[in-house]
Amino acid sequence: MIDMDDVRAKLQQVYDPEIGVNVVDLGLIYKMEEREEGSLYIEMTMTTPGCPAHDMISENVEWAAAQASGVAMVYVDVVWDPPWSPEMMSIDARRELGFI
Amino acid sequence: MQTSAGAPVMGGISTSQSPPFAVPIRYMLLGVICFGLFAVDFAFQSLTFSRGVPGTPSVVALTHALTLGALLSFVMGAVYQLTTVAFLIPIASVTVARWNFWIYLIGVVGLFTSMSRWWPLGLLVFGFVTVISLYLYCAVMLTSLVKTKARGPMFGFVLSAHVYLILAVSVAVLLVLADSGFVPTLNLAIGQLIATHIVLAAGGFFTFLILGFSLKLLPMFTLAHGFSTWRQKWTLRLAHVSVWVIIAAIWVAIPILFWLGVICGLLTLIIHLWDMEDIIKNRMRKKVEWPIWGGVSAVVMGSFGLCLFLLRLFWRGGEAGWQIIVMFYMLGVVTMTVIGFAYKIVPFLIWTKRHSRAQATRQGKPILISDLIDVRRSRPVFIELIAGIIAGTTAASVSWAPGVIGGCMVIGLSIVMFSVQMLRVLKLPTLRKELFRHD
Numbered sequence: 001m002i003d004m005d006d007v008r009a010k011l012q013q014v015y016d017p018e019i020g021v022n023v024v025d026l027g028l029i030y031k032m033e034e035r036e037e038g039s040l041y042i043e044m045t046m047t048t049p050g051c052p053a054h055d056m057i058s059e060n061v062e063w064a065a066a067q068a069s070g071v072a073m074v075y076v077d078v079v080w081d082p083p084w085s086p087e088m089m090s091i092d093a094r095r096e097l098g099f100i
Numbered sequence: 101m102q103t104s105a106g107a108p109v110m111g112g113i114s115t116s117q118s119p120p121f122a123v124p125i126r127y128m129l130l131g132v133i134c135f136g137l138f139a140v141d142f143a144f145q146s147l148t149f150s151r152g153v154p155g156t157p158s159v160v161a162l163t164h165a166l167t168l169g170a171l172l173s174f175v176m177g178a179v180y181q182l183t184t185v186a187f188l189i190p191i192a193s194v195t196v197a198r199w200n201f202w203i204y205l206i207g208v209v210g211l212f213t214s215m216s217r218w219w220p221l222g223l224l225v226f227g228f229v230t231v232i233s234l235y236l237y238c239a240v241m242l243t244s245l246v247k248t249k250a251r252g253p254m255f256g257f258v259l260s261a262h263v264y265l266i267l268a269v270s271v272a273v274l275l276v277l278a279d280s281g282f283v284p285t286l287n288l289a290i291g292q293l294i295a296t297h298i299v300l301a302a303g304g305f306f307t308f309l310i311l312g313f314s315l316k317l318l319p320m321f322t323l324a325h326g327f328s329t330w331r332q333k334w335t336l337r338l339a340h341v342s343v344w345v346i347i348a349a350i351w352v353a354i355p356i357l358f359w360l361g362v363i364c365g366l367l368t369l370i371i372h373l374w375d376m377e378d379i380i381k382n383r384m385r386k387k388v389e390w391p392i393w394g395g396v397s398a399v400v401m402g403s404f405g406l407c408l409f410l411l412r413l414f415w416r417g418g419e420a421g422w423q424i425i426v427m428f429y430m431l432g433v434v435t436m437t438v439i440g441f442a443y444k445i446v447p448f449l450i451w452t453k454r455h456s457r458a459q460a461t462r463q464g465k466p467i468l469i470s471d472l473i474d475v476r477r478s479r480p481v482f483i484e485l486i487a488g489i490i491a492g493t494t495a496a497s498v499s500w501a502p503g504v505i506g507g508c509m510v511i512g513l514s515i516v517m518f519s520v521q522m523l524r525v526l527k528l529p530t531l532r533k534e535l536f537r538h539d
Contacts, residue, residue, distance in 0.1 A: 017451050017469045019323070019385070048320055052185040052448060055118075056456040085325065086384045097323075098386030 002034045002070040010064040017053055021096050023061060027088025030079065038072030040065055045084045054078070117184040119191045121453045122535050124177040126201045128446060129526060131174025134208075135439075136519035138165045143512030149492075150501035150508075159423075161215035166430060167301065168208050168230065171438055175309060176204075176237055178438075178445050179258075183241065186316045187248035187255065192240050200240070204233040220280050227276050234269045238262045253332035257312025260340065264304025271297040295350045298426055303343050303365065306434045307402075311335060311372055314395060314437070318376060321392060321444055322383035331371050338368040358413055366406045373399050389475045394440035394482045401432035401489070408493075424496045431511060432489045439481065439518050447472040447525050453534065473525050481521070484514035 011029060012022045023029055023044065031043035042065060046054050062076045089097070141162050148159060180197055184190060191197055207230030214222025241262045248255060275293050278286035286293065315332060318324070342364035349357035376396055380388060405428050412421055447469045455467040492507020 013466070015466055015468060017456070018448070020468045020470055047323055051320065056452060097384065
């Protein structure tokens with residue numbers, strides 16, 4: 001059984017290097033599901049299509065999630081629908097970016 | 101895109117479309133070093149500029165140290181990197197891109213030396229080497245670009261820029277043939293050839309590339325969403341009209357065509373500024389960083405430069421008058437934009453190479469791009485550059501020698517500051533190991 005809180009905590013260590021906010025607070029993680037025992041499916045997006053940090057962020061997400069308790073396999077799917085928007089950010093991220 | 105991890109083993113971070121780190125960074129490193137050398141030489145030659153002596157070998161060499169050594173070299177590296185993310189395509193031949201650097205290096209160093217001493221044989225030999233290298237670069241880029249499915253104004257700008265570079269280089273070949281006496285009839289049109297070469301290189305290649313990539317980089321670095329894009333295709337069309345009408349005016353010598361061409365160019369930059377303003381208004385990052393303002397200021401300076409061009413049609417400044425305008429455009433528009441983007445691109449590349457793979461394994465907050473350089477340090481660079489260009493140009497137009505010397509010194513100082521900041525990000529001892537290890 002995957003500990004989703006642990007997965008979330010691990011993903012909070014993955015930062016967008018340009019913005020300086022982690023992927024969870026940025027609202028880039030759309031979905032986290034355990035589809036089979038130990039198999040974690042993550043649906044995520046990027047702030048903009050063609051983001052130069054695209055590959056490294058998704059691979060860091062993959063690696064960080066694999067460190068969580070109960071995870072044997074990780075699938076990361078980067079999607080563009082729905083597109084990311086600032087409303088998806090957490091309060092902390094909005095504060096960091098100067099929205100609040 | 102789907103990825104999967106079967107085991108928690110951290111491999112190297114692969115950026116699937118990006119070329120190997122050594123390819124873009126070598127060109128950028130050469131560009132940064134040449135920026136520094138140009139700045140020192142520019143300050144030393146301020147006395148020559150103050151006397152208003154255009155076309156001397158040392159001034160021609162200095163101009164090409166900026167255009168070929170600093171700007172084009174840096175731009176080639178940036179294009180190899182940015183094309184892969186902007187158009188989601190790999191570089192057509194990484195091997196050619198890698199080896200072409202050495203051909204380019206030999207060509208540029210030889211050409212600079214030959215120009216400084218006005219050595220005709222050297223100009224022919226090293227000019228040929230540089231031309232081959234630039235044709236190879238354009239061939240790699242054009243064969244890469246045609247594979248993209250992302251066909252929009254940005255594609256139009258970047259593709260056109262490389263076609264203009266081929267044309268600019270081809271005209272340079274004609275110039276060398278004319279100067280060396282191989283084709284005596286070309287000597288009659290040497291003035292037109294020089295003007296065409298400058299328009300194709302500055303107005304064609306550099307301007308199109310700047311306009312094209314700023315449509316991608318500006319929204320990316322400001323996190324802008326929901327801005328309008330309908331004007332971009334008009335900017336592209338107007339920019340083409342401007343270049344070709346000015347070239348036609350050069351050859352048929354009809355003043356109204358000059359006016360028309362420059363007004364089209366002015367409209368191009370004004371519409372582009374309108375687009376930039378819209379992007380900045382629709383940004384999600386509240387704070388607009390100094391390098392972004394630098395890019396915006398460059399387009400404002402470009403508009404001002406084209407107004408000077410219009411004035412020049414009345415103002416009898418001789419060859420020196422044109423030289424002032426060309427220098428104003430190359431420093432105020434092209435150099436300032438490239439410097440602005442360099443503050444974002446170079447730290448990103450270095451972060452990708454040195455810190456991306458360690459990010460998820462660290463405890464606490466990882467190293468971010470902002471840890472490599474505080475972009476607020478670019479503020480004095482831009483302020484000095486703008487002040488130096490305005491002061492130097494104004495002083496040169498009224499032939500006030502102390503003002504020209506002072507302006508050149510300030511410009512030189514600002515570019516040296518930029519080079520030093522970039523070299524600190526690159527960390528040469530580390531970079532040397534990285535390049536030897538992977539090439």
